Amino acid sequence: MPLTPLPTLLVEPIVRQALIEDLGRAGDITTDAIAPADRVAAAVMASRQEGVVAGLDLAALAFRLMDPAIRFTAVLADGARVAPGAAVAAIEGPARGMLSAERVALNFVSRLSGVASATAALVASVARTKARIVCTRKTTPLLRSLEKYAVRAGGGANHRFGLDDAALIKDNHVAIAGGVAEAIGLVRRHVGHLVKIEVEVDTLAELEEALGAGVDAVLLDNMSLDDLRRAVAMIGGRAISEASGRVTLETAPAIAATGVDLISVGWLTHSAPILDIGLDAKV
Numbered sequence: 001m002p003l004t005p006l007p008t009l010l011v012e013p014i015v016r017q018a019l020i021e022d023l024g025r026a027g028d029i030t031t032d033a034i035a036p037a038d039r040v041a042a043a044v045m046a047s048r049q050e051g052v053v054a055g056l057d058l059a060a061l062a063f064r065l066m067d068p069a070i071r072f073t074a075v076l077a078d079g080a081r082v083a084p085g086a087a088v089a090a091i092e093g094p095a096r097g098m099l100s101a102e103r104v105a106l107n108f109v110s111r112l113s114g115v116a117s118a119t120a121a122l123v124a125s126v127a128r129t130k131a132r133i134v135c136t137r138k139t140t141p142l143l144r145s146l147e148k149y150a151v152r153a154g155g156g157a158n159h160r161f162g163l164d165d166a167a168l169i170k171d172n173h174v175a176i177a178g179g180v181a182e183a184i185g186l187v188r189r190h191v192g193h194l195v196k197i198e199v200e201v202d203t204l205a206e207l208e209e210a211l212g213a214g215v216d217a218v219l220l221d222n223m224s225l226d227d228l229r230r231a232v233a234m235i236g237g238r239a240i241s242e243a244s245g246r247v248t249l250e251t252a253p254a255i256a257a258t259g260v261d262l263i264s265v266g267w268l269t270h271s272a273p274i275l276d277i278g279l280d281a282k283v
Contacts, residue, residue: 003079005057006149014146015061018104028100041095041281045109047082048276052120054078054153055112056089058146059105067097079116079153088277095281102279112150113275118268119154122252131256131263134159134242138266147269159264167191168219169199180206184213198242207231211238220260221245228258 035041045059053076060072070093076082088109091098122133133156139147148158160166169183177183180199187197198217201207204227210218211234220231222245235241242262243255255263 003077003153005078006145008057008061010145011058012061012065014142015058015104015108016065018107019062019065019101022104023100028096031096031099035095035099037094037096039095040093041098042090042092043098043279043281044087045089045091045106045277045279046085046087047113048084048278049117050084051082051113051117051275052154053080053082053088053109053113053275054116054150055109055146058108058112059089062101062105062108063091063093063098066101067094069093070097070101079155081120082113091279098281106277106279108146110274110277112146112153113277114272115147115150115268116154117275118272119151119156121249122247122263122265122268123155125249125252126256126263129253129256129259131243131260132157133252133268134262134264135268136244136264136266137162138270140269144269151268156268157262167195167197169197170219171200171202171221174199174206180209181213184210184215198240200244203227204230204234207234211235215239217242219244219264225254225258228255228260232259 056074056078063070063072070091073090075087075089082088119133135148135151135156136159151158160168167187169187174180174183177186184197184199196216198219199210199215200219200221201210202221207218217240219242220228223231228243232241240262241260242264243260244264247255247263247265252263
């Protein structure tokens with residue numbers, strides 16, 4: 001499925017605010033002192049590591065907002081693999097704007113490419129199974145749309161975006177409601193007919209209760225591989241099965257082999273290392 005770019009209307013305020021944060025109260029005093037106002041420069045954005053690129057539209061927007069005369073030409077598309085030393089984009093235009101926007105542009109591309117690269121590695125690790133890698137709501141505040149986009153760029157899929165687009169009954173909800181079935185019943189009476197309901201279960205007994213109450217999906221939290229296999233057999237296709245908890249690149253293949261439909265991974269968006277991407281001026 002082709003990767004759809006994020007709407008400019010959505011990302012422009014985020015990029016603009018990042019530039020404002022960096023410029024502070026007096027602008028780029030270093031660049032203003034060194035680069036004449038009429039100086040034109042060219043630079044290459046290149047990756048120093050192997051990975052998957054994401055966030056190039058945000059980088060282009062950062063340069064454009066700083067100075068509309070800057071030309072940003074992407075060499076690769078988001079979702080493409082990049083080799084160490086390979087060019088990602090070419091930039092040309094007023095030197096002052098280029099240098100002032102450099103860090104913000106690189107921060108976005110490096111961060112999102114890191115998420116995309118980590119996702120791609122996990123997706124590859126379960127490629128021989130039916131399991132799909134999905135992200136969670138463990139995202140950087142205010143950057144959720146960007147980080148979830150990066151997961152898609154890496155070949156993963158998105159879980160719910162917020163508290164309002166699906167009902168996910170977790171252990172604390174169950175505790176307050178007084179039980180799994182009680183929580184499901186309360187949610188079903190509250191939400192509309194188009195809202196999906198998922199419930200988190202820690203044991204096979206809770207799973208049996210959830211299936212009896214009827215749900216669209218079950219989150220099998222921190223279960224052993226044996227219990228995951230039993231859970232998939234119990235579900236028998238009646239609901240979507242999602243495994244979660246302590247998932248790593250090493251453990252993902254065995255989890256996927258149990259037959260679950262989804263594997264949700266929080267660290268993709270809260271702890272994935274950046275992809276080291278730099279900008280070098282041509283002189």
